[in-house]
Amino acid sequence: MDVVYGLFIVAGWITGLCIVADLSTAKGFNWVKWSAFAMFFNPAVLLILIIFPADQLGIDALRVRRGERVRCPRCLEVMHPEAGTCPHCRNKLTWRT
């Protein structure tokens, strides 16, 4: 019975780690740091993560890396790759023809 209980703890711990990794990425944080924190302390770190406000700069950087967003060459704001004009500085985007 102790083995089964132990397996439940391990499974719960791993599930918690996966949720922490996923949520930290979605909120624009470094998932490696947050997962390590959760692994060595407790997946209940998830509660801290839920309270933490999202890092918009991190989310923007992640979207640019994934190719979902591009940076305006003039003002460096993040925008949709299909945009013809930068919504921040009204710069006409030259990569669009």
Ligand SMILES: [Zn+2]
């Ligand atoms: Zn711009």
